[in-house]
Amino acid sequence: MIAVMEDLDMSMLETLDVEGLGALPKGFRYELHEGNLVIMTPSSFWHKEMGDRLWLMLRTAGQKVFHDPSVRGDLPRDSRLPDIGVVVTTLPPDKADYSSLPGSAFGLVVEVVSEKSPNGEYTEKAHWYAARGIPEYWIVDRTADRSHEDGMVHLHRLSLAGPAPAYVRERSLLLSELEAEYRAKSA
Numbered sequence: 622m623i624a625v626m627e628d629l630d631m632s633m634l635e636t637l638d639v640e641g642l643g644a645l646p647k648g649f650r651y652e653l654h655e656g657n658l659v660i661m662t663p664s665s666f667w668h669k670e671m672g673d674r675l676w677l678m679l680r681t682a683g684q685k686v687f688h689d690p691s692v693r694g695d696l697p698r699d700s701r702l703p704d705i706g707v708v709v710t711t712l713p714p715d716k717a718d719y720s721s722l723p724g725s726a727f728g729l730v731v732e733v734v735s736e737k738s739p740n741g742e743y744t745e746k747a748h749w750y751a752a753r754g755i756p757e758y759w760i761v762d763r764t765a766d767r768s769h770e771d772g773m774v775h776l777h778r779l780s781l782a783g784p785a786p787a788y789v790r791e792r793s794l795l796l797s798e799l800e801a802e803y804r805a806k807s808a
Contacts, residue, residue, distance in 0.1 A: 691721035724753025
């Protein structure tokens with residue numbers, strides 16, 4: 622992969638926008654933070670497992686859920702890549718041509734905390750998603766006992782009270798408990 626990155630035309634980064642991220646070398650996850658390219662670090666298998674379990678739980682509940690959906694910011698050179706996203710609008714008929722949707726298309730985004738490279742899940746990302754009006758934001762973090770089999774899910778709801786939109790934590794529970802709640806609802 623290093624050789625692929627060495628072949629990257631650096632001049633294209635000056636004008637790279639959200640839709641252009643698909644032209645970058647495959648095998649990496651990218652975000653644009655106000656025009657600055659961010660290459661995401663590989664995630665742990667715990668991180669992947671938590672994301673897969675949430676995806677399956679939400680998909681089984683009938684949600685239109687996606688891994689790594691790109692959320693477009695207000696500027697052409699601004700986007701974030703949550704681990705999970707639930708789309709609540711109708712996808713464009715030519716969806717194969719889209720790699721990113723505006724925040725208004727999402728009802729929920731989920732970030733799984735990467736311990737070795739914290740990416741501001743509790744701070745910058747929460748503020749960014751709130752500013753885009755996404756109604757729910759969940760953060761999955763390690764449990765107090767550092768379980769390899771479970772995660773602590775912090776469920777937040779958007780509040781418009783105050784000077785700027787912000788998330789308010791509604792509750793926290795184990796992923797296994799949240800999965801049980803979803804199973805009970807569908808039974």
